[in-house]
Amino acid sequence: MRLHRNLVFATIDSLHLIFNEGKQADKVLKNTLKLDKRWGSRDRGFIAETTYDIVRWKRLYAEIADVNEPFDRTNLFRLFTVWATLRGIKIPDWPQFESTPTRRIKGRFDELSKIRKIRESIPDWLDEVGSKELGKKWDKELAALNQLAPVVLRVNTLKSNVLEVKNQLADLDVETTAAKGVPNALVLKERSNVFTTDAFKNGWFEVQDANSQKVAIMLDAKPGQRIIDACAGAGGKSLHIAEMMENKGQLISLDIYESKLKELKRRAKRNGAFNIETRVIDTTKVIKKLHGTADKVLIDAPCSGLGVLKRNPDTKWKMQPDFLDRIRTLQQQLLRDYSKMVKEDGEFMYATCSILPSENELQVKEFLASEEGATFEIKKENKVSPSATGFDGFYMALMKRKKK
Incomplete structure (x- = not known):
């Protein structure tokens, strides 16, 4: 070269x-x-x-x-x-x-x-945290998180299907393969700028990691339900949920950043997702108004982002030790506050893109032992490992509110 x-x-x-x-x-x-x-x-x-x-x-x-x-x-x-x-x-x-x-x-x-x-x-302190929390598994996960992230597409079934997207990209010499256990995911064999393709511009697919797609799949949104995506950001998971709802029912996407919700609206228009309503969390009233109204609530919680280091390697240099303590406090607060939006017999999902137990299963355990969490029980749990799958690291727990 x-x-x-x-x-x-x-x-x-x-x-x-x-x-x-x-x-x-x-x-x-x-x-x-x-x-x-x-x-x-x-x-x-x-x-x-x-x-x-x-x-x-x-x-x-x-x-x-x-x-x-x-x-x-x-x-x-x-x-x-x-x-x-x-x-x-x-x-x-x-x-x-x-x-x-x-x-x-x-x-x-x-x-x-x-x-x-x-x-x-990796910084000394982060190596110590990973080793303490994951033991011998840390070596494997760390090595996996230093690999180049694959480019994965999520086919938008509101506008297209897997075969159509696969063929359209093959015509442009972009080869794809299926991702095991993720029905509408296509993995690029070689990196390519898919954002310039007509298929992307027409909303046929989004770029979204295969393990990230498992969050909405586990949530299992159904047409006609009322669902809240409580930390929607720019809306990758909201768009997936809207697609699963087939544009029927109501999806309320919340975030504290208006700029991110504007980006979600733009993406939703391209995706043909019309059942999304965005609301900025500018006061506590926004959450209070929604108490007891949702069939399902998703918290894709702010976290260390350790599971997506292969995608955002600069994160490890910017993060400080006290950040982990602050983010864990926030996660617990969100679990307790946002769970109140779930109806009786409704479902509540907590997800992070971290691989640390202290941000994941230990947070859920602490929540279930609290006054707010006592009315919930775990229905499903999934820890997704970068070393085992080759994709990003995620944690997800689906909880159900018990009937009184």
Whole structure:
């Protein structure tokens, strides 16, 4: 592979914004990739994948390159050199690479790979938390979370079907395979920008991880029900629920961020999902008005996001130890407050994209032991492991309100 100056420089600029200015990787890349209209899909792919790779392996590469944060431009080029050398890419004789000792890189890599927290490139405190909560399983999960995330589609049956989407994409040389146990999921064999296809623009599919799709499947929404998605965000799961309801009944999508709900409305229009009503949680009255009104309530709770690290590798560098304590307190509060929206004999689902028991089954156990949770019992529970499935890590628990 021959390195092109403008692509390497765009990668270095992106890394500076992510590492030194604390910007979100996905947003940085969204802006970077718009900078030069002459870049083709391969050029954009190089910038995005190289940037994400260096973000993912920041600690390992920094140890090999012997550099510390904040990274100046010379340090960023040293990180890039480590990335390129480990992939067998020849370093060009540009002035920026003059001070990078490439000979020692592979030896340092072998030496440092013996230490888990450096090999898997994770902060000390997070490695300790994972090891404490998951024991021997942590090694496998951590290795899986450092793999590149597959691109998975969820076919929107309001507008199309699996065979139609599969054939439409095959005509564009985009090959897909089924995902076991997830009926309307298609996994791309190779990464491709599916957002430019007519099938996407016409609302035939959304991009959504296979394990994420299992949340709405377990909720098992039915046409004609009244369902509340209490932490809807930009609406990936709301759209899936609306599709399962066949546009019949009422789906109320709640969130504290109006901007996210606007994005949900835009996506719903493209999907042909017309039974969604969005409401901003700007006061506690919004929840109180809905007490005892829903057949089913979903809390896709805010969490550490550890289960989706392969998709958002910069999360591990931005998260601080006290964040976990704060998020667990919030999760418990949401369980107690939002469960009140469930009717008698209705169902209540708690889900996270975390793999930590302290955010998952232990939260549900604590809720069921509380005054608010005493009227519920567990109906189903599913812990979805990245190492076992190759997809994101999720937890989901479906509870039923007992009859008085």
